Amino acid sequence: MRYGHPWVCRRMMAEGMRITQTRMVVLDILARNPKRHLSAEEVFLMAHEINPSIGFATVYRTLDLLTRMGIIQKLEFGDGRARYELTEASKKVPHHHHLVCTECGKVIDYTDFTDEEKELLTKVERELSEKYNFKIKNHIIQFCGICNHCNERR
Amino acid sequence: MRYGHPWVCRRMMAEGMRITQTRMVVLDILARNPKRHLSAEEVFLMAHEINPSIGFATVYRTLDLLTRMGIIQKLEFGDGRARYELTEASKKVPHHHHLVCTECGKVIDYTDFTDEEKELLTKVERELSEKYNFKIKNHIIQFCGICNHCNERR
DNA sequence: ACGATAATGATAATTATTCTCAATAAAGAG
């Protein structure tokens, strides 16, 4: 059977993993929704539309697998459910970070200041990596506060 | 009754909140353990040592309250339980960020590169604040990877 | 000291995530 995402498939094969329909469906969903921060449940619902036989547990397992492979990233915005999106390293999503409203949970992606940020981050990453002997795979940057909407109704 | 943490007490009173023993005990525990990233359960156990009548639910409520007040910060390192520590803004803890091992969950605090980082962060914070009309209270920066220990046993 | 009521403790309820295990399907061998 043929699927897309050749770079992921190559890595899976190289590591002796099987390329299954569920894995490709989950990856596809995340790749097609780069703007949203999908929760496991949302991914499950979308996967279920494509193939109703896909189970919840497998979606979790696949999200976990892709996270450990560094293809997607698990994000936690403090509302009790994890969110997932492709990593920058997967070359499918541009450098960006998140602005989180701690009141309503709204999340804004911002892509400003990325050149300066990127430069500093690369430097910090390299040096921390050496100093602490840590193989750094990616990073999470969130600014937390109150959005204009929540600010107004007070 | 007299407690420490006058700056917190002042703010609580100003906002019509009551200054209770449980709140002060929880705050004290976090203030006395700036190096650790305590989970709600750990805080509960320590609080329970001090006063066995303190309940789990109240610890959660207090952690949530202090978080909303910006005195402590809720951190999620991906192991399914939230951690709490004083914010930089509370002036009790120095500027630092976290290095998280996605394999074993180990967390290293690092305080390197803080001058450059701080400068950039302040700038980014100010400009994002204007652009998105967001009242930014704090930020979370985590570098995720594999620690040397986990790297060796492969 | 008193009274209004915010806060609490105990416990039940909820909810996201993980585990279990028999059934299924991917991939290499023939």
Next chain:
DNA sequence: CTCTTTATTGAGAATAATTATCATTATCGT
């Protein structure tokens, strides 16, 4: 293409963190 091995899956049960409920308690202005 068929067979075999075994990694992966689906369904549902189990787990664990967090939140809600509600009668009781303790704070604080008077």
